[in-house]
Amino acid sequence: MGFMQDNACQDIKVLTVERFGKAPGGGPAVVELAVENPGWAVRPGQFAMLRPRDWGAADLMWARPFSIYRADAQAVRFLVAVVGRGTDRLAGLAPGDSATMWGPLGTFFAKEAEHPTLMIGGGIGIAPFTAYIESHPRSDLLRLVFGHTLPIAAYPWPALAAGVAAEEFHEQGREDLARFIALLEARMAELPAEGLVLACGPLPMLKTVKDLALKAGVRCQLSLENRMACGVGACLGCVCRTAQDELVQVCTRGPVFWAQDVDLGGEVRK
Amino acid sequence: MNLSVDFAGLSLKNPILTASGTFGYGQEFARFGDLASLGGIVVKGLSLKPRAGNPMPRIAETSSGMLNAIGIQNMGAERFLAERLPRLPWKEVPILANLYACDTGEYAELAALLAAQEGVAALEVNISCPNVAAGGALFGADPRAAAKVTEAVAKNAGDKPVMVKLSPNVTDITEIARAAVDAGAHALSLINTLTGMAVDARTRRPRLANVVGGLSGPAIKPVALRCVWQVCRAVPVPVMGMGGITSAEDVLEFILVGASAVQVGTANFFRPDFSFRLVEELPILMQKWGIGSLEEYRGSLKP
Numbered sequence: 001m002g003f004m005q006d007n008a009c010q011d012i013k014v015l016t017v018e019r020f021g022k023a024p025g026g027g028p029a030v031v032e033l034a035v036e037n038p039g040w041a042v043r044p045g046q047f048a049m050l051r052p053r054d055w056g057a058a059d060l061m062w063a064r065p066f067s068i069y070r071a072d073a074q075a076v077r078f079l080v081a082v083v084g085r086g087t088d089r090l091a092g093l094a095p096g097d098s099a100t101m102w103g104p105l106g107t108f109f110a111k112e113a114e115h116p117t118l119m120i121g122g123g124i125g126i127a128p129f130t131a132y133i134e135s136h137p138r139s140d141l142l143r144l145v146f147g148h149t150l151p152i153a154a155y156p157w158p159a160l161a162a163g164v165a166a167e168e169f170h171e172q173g174r175e176d177l178a179r180f181i182a183l184l185e186a187r188m189a190e191l192p193a194e195g196l197v198l199a200c201g202p203l204p205m206l207k208t209v210k211d212l213a214l215k216a217g218v219r220c221q222l223s224l225e226n227r228m229a230c231g232v233g234a235c236l237g238c239v240c241r242t243a244q245d246e247l248v249q250v251c252t253r254g255p256v257f258w259a260q261d262v263d264l265g266g267e268v269r270k
Numbered sequence: 271m272n273l274s275v276d277f278a279g280l281s282l283k284n285p286i287l288t289a290s291g292t293f294g295y296g297q298e299f300a301r302f303g304d305l306a307s308l309g310g311i312v313v314k315g316l317s318l319k320p321r322a323g324n325p326m327p328r329i330a331e332t333s334s335g336m337l338n339a340i341g342i343q344n345m346g347a348e349r350f351l352a353e354r355l356p357r358l359p360w361k362e363v364p365i366l367a368n369l370y371a372c373d374t375g376e377y378a379e380l381a382a383l384l385a386a387q388e389g390v391a392a393l394e395v396n397i398s399c400p401n402v403a404a405g406g407a408l409f410g411a412d413p414r415a416a417a418k419v420t421e422a423v424a425k426n427a428g429d430k431p432v433m434v435k436l437s438p439n440v441t442d443i444t445e446i447a448r449a450a451v452d453a454g455a456h457a458l459s460l461i462n463t464l465t466g467m468a469v470d471a472r473t474r475r476p477r478l479a480n481v482v483g484g485l486s487g488p489a490i491k492p493v494a495l496r497c498v499w500q501v502c503r504a505v506p507v508p509v510m511g512m513g514g515i516t517s518a519e520d521v522l523e524f525i526l527v528g529a530s531a532v533q534v535g536t537a538n539f540f541r542p543d544f545s546f547r548l549v550e551e552l553p554i555l556m557q558k559w560g561i562g563s564l565e566e567y568r569g570s571l572k573p
Contacts, residue, residue: 008301009543051540059333061487061540086331100541102302229329229336229539232302234294234314236340237329247322247343252298 007038009102011053014093015075021154023082029154030082030124031091034075040104042071044111044132045200045223045256048103049231050078051086052093060086065228065251067128067200068104076101079156081124105231107256109221113137115194118187119144120209122201126160128223129200133164145187147171147180147205181208188216199223203264210259220259226250240264271553273564275309275531277508278431278457280364280392282309282531285564286521286552288545289512289535290315290368290394290435291340295354299538303546306362309531313350315368315396318380320346330468330477335487335514336536337466339480342370342396347383355389364391366433374422382426392430395423395455398437398462410437410462413449424454433457433510436501438490439465443497444504451505458501459510459533461494487536488514495527502528502569516540518548518555528569 012035021029035050051063064086070077082091093099109132119129119142126146136142144166148155152168160166169180188197199209200223213220226238233252240250241263248254254262273284287310293299296311305311323343330337344350347369358365367384371377377395384390397410397419409415416434424432434450436443438461447458463484468477494513502509511529515521516537524532537544561567 009541060331061334061336061536062331063541102542227327227329229331230542232294232542233298234292234542235329235338235539236323236343237327237338239323239326239328239343 007040009100010038011098011100012036012038014095014097014099016095017091017093018156019091020156021150025088027082027088028091029150031080032069032156033078033080033090033093035078035099035101037071037074037076038101040071040076042068042076042104042131043108044068044135045108045128046104046106047231047255048076048078048101048105049228050090050099050101052089053098053100055089060089062086062229063100063102063231064090065105065225065231067125067223067255068131069127070131070134079124079127102231106251107254109198109223109256110196111136112196113141115196116141116143116191117196117198118191120184120197120199120201120205121146121160122199122205123148123150125199125201125205125223125225126155127200129198130160132198133162139164143187145169145184147201181212184209185212185216188212188218191216191218193217195219197221200225207264210264213259221256222259222262222264223255224250224257224262225255271556273553275564277510277531278392278433280310280431282364283307284309284549284552285525285529285531286545286549287312287366287510287531287533288538289533290396291338292535292538293545295350296358296365297354299542299545302542306359307549308363308545309549310364310366310391311358312366312368312394312533313354314344315342315370316344316347316350316380316384317342317370318347318376318383320344320349325479327477327479328483330483332466332468332485332487333489335485335489336539337468337478337483337485338463339478339483341480347380351383351387355387358389360389360391365389366392366394368394368396368435369423370396374418377419378422378426381423381432385427385430390430393423393427393432394459395419395432395434396462398435398439410446411440413445416446417449417453420450420453420455424456431456433459435462436460436497437462438493438497438513444500447501447505451507455507457508457510458505459512460501461490461497461513464490464493486514488516490514491520491523495523498524498529499527499571515548518551521548521552522555522559522561522567525564525568526571528571530568
């Protein structure tokens, strides 16, 4: 009957909500949501499904998948970009409110104590790298590149960049895109052949990173963020195509894949 | 409180089962509760050969519900029987195999293969999937086709109960129900999803690559209750009701209009421990409302 994990799906309390930046509607662009840790041991790159205990008007149904930003004995933390109705309501949670959460879910980033590792975060895809940096035995081998379209004040950049060689790139228009790609290419060229690239962010960025890593001849892992309903492999809504031409669930077979194992073209429509 | 139900020869320890397509192959939910505590598990629709399913995006959230157009992506019956069924607690909880095929010959072959397994307690015949081009809903919308498929499955099911899953996307659901029962169905389950559509007015694109999909969730509960009520009055076989169940009260509503048991579907996506919690909540609500037995409450809707 498999193993029973009593804390896998939990109703927990919201501990703190910190707001960053401004969305067009006046609310925050990004929130850092800390909730009680029900006893999870998290591996960086894994995610959780999160929703208010009740959505309220009950017109929303699904929980939302978020990378785990940080976790310690007291709290599991998420960075949530406010992009729609669901994230807007999550951003409106207050300390003491009830939320429902299940996880930790999915695969995680490779951690290599002996090889230089380049982390590339695009927008809110920056989230999983803070836990990664904090748990890595050799932060001197790590380098972080953060590409973002919102002003940097929309993110807790000092916390994201702490303890590691980090740079951020504000992409303000299409003309900046080529410069960002050139930056990624230059950082990859600095890696030795056994270097590792990790990326999390929007699909077009992941496609570019995959191509660049292939060109640079370095290994690469990508974290995908397809739309999900269940997070546990049942709804088959989040599938991606593998290099072997199979459709597999991003929630259980991913979200972190070796770049050569996934086909990011074709099936996945923007 | 005794919640057991004798359903077309199946002994269910309670009337709460999980609906096909919302509970994977069962094992996906083992970390969230005790699978053996459920009334039964209806596994993801199986076909003879593996199916890749439809292109992405396949799901969309809608008001009080969701649309899906998965297209019966599955590993095929043989791989399920070899790899997944042995890992399910089938001695403790009935496993119902949901089967899908493109023609009656395939339905017959699939029925024989699945029914021969000790671990398969019953067959649920999918004649109502709206998301596949061939078969599926085409059989479910025509009484003669529904009868043919039912007959083919029933003839090959040995002593295993055959339950036919009906579509609400028809003019008169009782007509299909009668046709299935006359052709040998031992039970019926309903409703499958309602055909629906969602579009993005800004980008002018459909929200599903398949354009249309199946609507499920609380939004469809009134339609489901109406269909279950009509079918229970039209046929003598037991009915498994489903469509938008999100609480113990919803379970009782379906039983009140005549269902013998229910299936929980989309709510398994709301939280993965949902069905396990419902099994615990149902007797508490029954006690609170002074409902002594499901038998006495079933079909007791007042005028």
